Amino acid sequence: MITEKLYDMDSHLSDFEATVLKCERNGGNYAIVLDRTAFFPEGGGQRADTGVIGRAAVTDVQLNCGEIVHYADSPVEIGSVCLCSVDRELRFRRMQNHSGEHLVSGIVHNIYGFDNVGFHMGDDVTVDFSGELTDEDVAKVERLANEAVYKNVKITAEYPDEETLKNLDYRSKLELTENVRIVTIEGYDRCACCAPHVSCTGEIGFIKIIEHSRHRGGTRIRILSGLDAYNDSVIKYDNLRKIAVRLCAKQNEAAQVFEGLFNENSRLRQELARAKKEIVRLKNDSLSGDKNVPVFENELSVPELRELALDSAKTREGCCAFFSGGDGRGYTFAVASRTVPLGEVIKRMRSELNARGGGSDELIQGSANTTEAAIRDFFSEVKE
Numbered sequence: 223m224i225t226e227k228l229y230d231m232d233s234h235l236s237d238f239e240a241t242v243l244k245c246e247r248n249g250g251n252y253a254i255v256l257d258r259t260a261f262f263p264e265g266g267g268q269r270a271d272t273g274v275i276g277r278a279a280v281t282d283v284q285l286n287c288g289e290i291v292h293y294a295d296s297p298v299e300i301g302s303v304c305l306c307s308v309d310r311e312l313r314f315r316r317m318q319n320h321s322g323e324h325l326v327s328g329i330v331h332n333i334y335g336f337d338n339v340g341f342h343m344g345d346d347v348t349v350d351f352s353g354e355l356t357d358e359d360v361a362k363v364e365r366l367a368n369e370a371v372y373k374n375v376k377i378t379a380e381y382p383d384e385e386t387l388k389n390l391d392y393r394s395k396l397e398l399t400e401n402v403r404i405v406t407i408e409g410y411d412r413c414a415c416c417a418p419h420v421s422c423t424g425e426i427g428f429i430k431i432i433e434h435s436r437h438r439g440g441t442r443i444r445i446l447s448g449l450d451a452y453n454d455s456v457i458k459y460d461n462l463r464k465i466a467v468r469l470c471a472k473q474n475e476a477a478q479v480f481e482g483l484f485n486e487n488s489r490l491r492q493e494l495a496r497a498k499k500e501i502v503r504l505k506n507d508s509l510s511g512d513k514n515v516p517v518f519e520n521e522l523s524v525p526e527l528r529e530l531a532l533d534s535a536k537t538r539e540g541c542c543a544f545f546s547g548g549d550g551r552g553y554t555f556a557v558a559s560r561t562v563p564l565g566e567v568i569k570r571m572r573s574e575l576n577a578r579g580g581g582s583d584e585l586i587q588g589s590a591n592t593t594e595a596a597i598r599d600f601f602s603e604v605k606e
């Protein structure tokens with residue numbers, strides 16, 4: 223006996239009664255077949271419904287060789303009539319996302335002629351189109367999709383006969399000639415799809431394309447619809463509100479104000495780096511008569527330390543050693559010299575200063591997990 227697909231006739235039905243035809247142990251759970259079901263088995267990119275059959279929790283539903291099998295955590299009695307319930311909120315969210323995707327794909331197909339060549343529905347919907355959409359194209363598609371929601375047009379599903387199907391123009395055209403389920407969004411889209419959809423575009427709610435990028439010669443977009451779009455916008459507005467308060471900017475001008483601050487920050491960083499280098503140079507110049515005295519300065523990168531060491535070695539003899547960091551968190555360093563072979567120095571630094579790193583006789587660099595006092599002691603004993 224073939225299970226009657228209640229979800230095909232009424233996508234909003236969540237509570238129903240059904241007779242248990244089979245219940246078999248299947249690994250850690252139970253495989254249940256009913257005479258009728260509103261549980262949608264995974265298919266068409268939409269995940270399986272969850273819910274309960276009697277007291278058994280349904281965690282997965284699959285179509286196996288034409289049989290709809292419900293996988294549940296406990297058994298139900300064969301022949302008994304059970305009260306069943308599909309997780310309504312989860313299903314409705316998925317229908318909103320799936321119908322939203324059909325609408326967007328239909329609009330893209332109608333205007334630009336591009337096909338939907340990749341579709342994934344998880345926490346959001348990802349769609350790959352066969353051609354490139356510009357920023358303006360995406361904005362236009364999103365506006366038209368939301369307009370279709372306001373018009374609240376009907377969404378219907380039917381199985382046309384072979385003759386009708388042959389002459390029908392629809393997306394995802396299949397080789398099959400029978401049992402092809404056609405989902406139509408009046409005036410916008412016609413597509414082969416086995417999944418349940420909302421009954422009219424108004425039920426989809428807000429449609430938001432949250433990302434778009436070039437992908438394999440076409441365009442990949444991410445869409446949120448309905449409740450998921452609303453929840454996402456709540457998080458985004460909360461973020462924007464906090465940022466705008468911090469920036470003392472109007473919410474809709476936050477990006478512009480941020481851009482100004484970002485540029486200012488980059489300029490200040492460059493100025494700070496220049497000032498730091500100048501301080502280190504002055505420290506270095508004041509040491510021109512003292513050989514082997516290391517120079518310490520906070521927050522310098524290894525390339526900056528290296529540049530300072532090489533510069534210093536042009537005029538100073540001995541080890542021109544530059545360290546950045548602190549006791550406890552350790553130091554990074556660069557040492558340059560024209561008069562001391564540094565190959566020997568780095569070997570001793572490894573054993574006496576917990577140093578890692580290497581280089582040549584003229585330049586060494588690395589890190590040392592030690593203290594400033596130990597570093598000063600070490601270099602005071604370096605011989606030429």
Ligand SMILES: [Zn+2]
Pocket residue numbers: 266320324414415416417
């Ligand atoms: Zn579909």
